[in-house]
Amino acid sequence: MPNNSKGMYNKNLVIAGIVIFVILAAFPFWFNVGRSAPAPEIILTEKAIAAEDCVRDKEYMTLEHMQLLDVWRDAVVRDGKRIYVNPKGVEFNMSLSNTCLDCHSNKEEFCDRCHDYTSVSPYCWDCHIDNPQGD
């Protein structure tokens, strides 16, 4: 057969390779068959609803809350400053457990829901308590 133009050499190996490639490349598609993944619904506590506003406006909080926490942490631990004044002039005690979790005391239904969905696991809770008001 001159220049084997129809058949493949090492056919079995090549087909096995192609099958492995397709399984890997299409992983997200077959893995999710029959699943649905609605975005998490986050719940505000009574206290938060009463307060109406977060530390900063909502868009800033959704996108930059980790950045804000970083700034707070450095301000407290490095500079010894504990009071944060937001652009509207409202004062906050810069504290993860005492401020954020005061309004968002339902950590499981708020922080965690979002974080589980996007596979974020902040290491903060290794040290900071996550239920400052106690059970």
Next chain:
Amino acid sequence: MNANYMYSLIAVIILLLLAYVGVAGMHLEVLFGVIIPYAAIAIFIGGFIYKVVDWAKSPVPFPITTTAGQQASLPMVSPALIDNPKNKTGVVIRMLLDILLFRSLFRNTRFEVRDTNKFSYELEKWLWLFALIFHYAFLTVVVRHLRFFTEPVLLPVQLLEKLDSFFQVGLPVLYLSGVALLAASIYLFLRRVFIPQMRYISLPADYFPLFLIMGIAGSGLLMRYFAKVDIVSAKELTMGLVTLRPTIPEGIGAIFYVHLFLVCVLLAYFPFSKLMHLGGIFFSPTRNMPGNNREVRHANPWNYPVKIHTYEDYEDEFREKMIEAGLPVEKMPEPKENLEEGKKE
């Protein structure tokens, strides 16, 4: 200024602007967020299979295994069983070491004229080091991205995230692989620009993928650390794609679509470019053939059964004519034929 990389750079910038203007200016979210990604995946998988099948059909006429060690021969000569494997096991080990550790790059040398008129070969490990960083960083980033494509996110992916953010720098916590990917691709680019021999052999097809990957890594880093996008909405979009229920959530931010579009271009470009070495490495005759040319005869697969005509056949065919012409024959005709001749007379 060098036309080869300027063209590639301009091409990537145009692609980038295309996605940005398309989404921020013209609101073509469905095009950039659904249609193009599906098309890119189809081209990637289809093109990959097409290439592999095409290669598998091409015969390898000679054993052209490269030898980096002594071939197995007489018992008194000790063979290098991995660098010059004599059987399949050796080939598999050589292949794995090459794929996982880039062993052939490790042998890279640089040719130099030292002092005056003295040639020397220098070990050159930088390419090996950065190529290794580049590929493993790329793999890590891609595997970590599975958090956008699975729900619940798998444990190994989460462990990789923990490992990758080991130093806990800043918030959101810094992933080493993302930075390593960008740094290594910049090194690979500068290497082509600053080493004269490399510049001479580099073509747009070498620069384009590098710029594309720099663009992808750059937009990714920008989106994670500086111009943040809404990750929850981003995941809604990606999960919509992979569950075949595409949705376009509000307000993800145009930079996400730029990142996604560059990834789509990379996927669609992949099978038809040098990036296909991902599949090609398995088809390299210099790597996947055992160095056993002394032991085993390698038949050229082009060989086909040749039609032969032996002397016996020849004589059978022309015996009568040969006798008539008085030529000697090895087998005298049987008497039966004589009888027939007698009848004729």
